[in-house]
Amino acid sequence: MLSISPWDARPLSATTRGIPLVDGIPSEEIGSRGWRPSRGDLALPALALDEAAFAGNRDLFLRWCEGAGVNVAPHAKTPMSPALARALREAGAWGTTVANIQQAAVLLANEIGGLAAGRRLGALLSAYPEVEFHAFADSPAAVAALAEAARHADRTELSVLVELGTGRAGARDRAAVEAVIAAVLAADGLVLGGVATYEGAAATPDRDETTHAIATLMERTADAFALVRRAAPHHQLLLSAGGSAYFDVVAKALAPVAKTDGNAKVILRSGALFFADHGIYARAFAEMDRRGGLVIDGVRRSAADGFRPALTLWAEVLSRPEPTLAICGFGMRDASFDQGLPVPLRLWRDGIEQQGLAHKLAVTRLNDQHAFIQVPADSTLAVGDVIAFGISHPCTCLDRWRVIYGLDADGAVTRALDTQFG
Template identity: 40%
Template sequence: MDEDLLDWRTKGFWQPDPVRTADFLAGRPGLFDGAFTWPVLVARRAALEHNLRTLAGFCAAHGLAFAPHAKTHMAPSLLDAQRAAGAWGVTAATANQVLALRRLGAARVVVAGQLLDRGVLRWLAAEAGAGFEVLFQVDSAEGVRAASGLALPVLVELGHPGGRAGCRTLGELRAVAAAVAADPALRLAGVAGYEGGLPDAAAVTGFLDGLRAAVHALAADRLLGPEVIVATGGSAWFDLVAARLGGDAGGPWPPGHRVTTVLRSGAYLSHDEGFYRERTPFNRVEGELLPALTLWAQVLSTPEPGLAILGAGKRDVSYDEGLPVPRVVRSAAGGGRPGHGLGVTRVNDHHMFVADPRGVLRPGDLVGLGISHPCTAFDKWRAIPVLDDDGTVTDVLRTYF
């Protein structure tokens, strides 16, 4: 299969005859000129570039290294853009993502979790000899044993009650760290944690202060080298990460140790019009992120008053952290108008139910929908058109999930 071809395998593109991506783009197609069918997920170039600059600037201003979470998009061109904007590394969630990122040219990867497959860990050790740096997390004796004897850097993970991973107490973390340090090959590189599941700012602040306390405790135990990594941060609380862990913002680090705080936010790049719009730290601090993704779906039927059925569903758009939001309507005759009064009520595999109390939608109309939770939107599309402000398609994002 030729990944450069746009053809019958490329959802959203209407290409009965194969065409090379470069040839397709050379024709400067427009979204509504016949080159696409519905539904199709599109990205706005201006919003992506704005968001890229915004968080790169935030990290630089607060002394944070940035390793954006690649699980959000797994798109080579966006990874390249993040590297060009100064990213220190990139974050992965799974071994398969690490392999993909290695093949896509990543030089440094933070794995936000344990790796327990010995075959994977042996491969990482071999790749480390070729200059590939991977830091993965452990929170158990089993995690340490899985990597035992391999020359790999390890982060011990601090968690919290009810969280998805991590040592629940400082004592447990110190014991795991001691087991890492006792292994003749493993290297204790620092600590890690994830605060995104905590309910409020007070809980997040307490957890981040716990990460700082963990660094001090491991330094007192003489388990840390001179260079220390502290990796944390999703897309909902990076302002508090900056306030508590950026530089010496939350207090001094242990003397004799140079600490690099690594932020791992991922959803910022495309942002959204639901889950992260409500939770972004830029609701609390200066700055702004812009929603970059729109799903265009066609009205298939208006079978009863107040109800319209769109031809898009769970296979096309995220629905796990909020339903899509109708933003604009384009009639079959062309021209757009705001989607005021419209609301998505539920989705099936390939159908979307829209409340239309004023009866403004007709079969054949197109509805542009904002999405909620980009991490489960990108993975449904292997090719995503990128639009300039005038609607011209200027690029195609390829994703590798």
């Protein structure tokens, strides 16, 4: 496990959110209590992880990566959970991706800012000299910041990936790429490590426009790789891309480039797909099936069927003030809403599942800590009912929680997973 000090574990006693209000329970004993959110054993709302779904998504994607000739460094900023990052590494992930100095572990998937940020990064790296580290740069100014980091960390070969981009950060043309390469070659303590990009920022609501934009970005990435290879003829280089919603497109474009080179690796930075969801990733996997699905061991499989949503938000009904309105005990502080509102999945009353009720409900809007639920006037939904909701966009849901709960196939809590969002 390649990790950095911001992931030093904090005791679960630091927060009571979601935990029954009982003092003195060691975190390692939580999985033995037999708690079930469906029975109201947890202080709701609570966020839970379907352990089998997460493991299945992990194994499916790693098998696909092996067959596609690519590697993955899962983006740690999705769960910020040391335990889950460790599980992905132990299952075969190449490394871990982070977005800023606080998350720094193996591959810094962003620029770090100016010289002051370089000094902060250098101080962090000096404390962990054994960590393999790669950072992005899309300008000579970003390179200067990394050179400052290398100097403070006393590193002689800090790896820099030239970042290509569209819609977000990243060099926009050949001249900008050449300027970054020249700056790295001229700097003490830095080496060219490869090329990176993020294809997700190229996506638009128009399918054909998105296809063209990503294809163009992949061509630019391959061209930039050729320039870096010319400047660093003997180094093993990395070709890195985002790889959650369009990992099939990325691999098809970049894996042949690495194979032809013979001394390069493709590193995807996928994070959210390990959790999947009932929103944007469900739609992304359906689009992937339209493009041909997943090919594993020569067999074509459905991405939409293969990846299963692993996160569930549990909440209880607080009020039914009008015949067609119910208020649930969660809101914008508990659930993602930037890519779609939560979806009612299942419903329990006094620990017994009530069939046929949840699918007739709909979340219409959120306050800070209240969800407005549209209800059929004749529904028997009652105060105290517990509802399991699916979410859209795991990243912006997980970052609201300091503790998430693993659940087994029967819906019982297996463990508590602390997160490190600060």
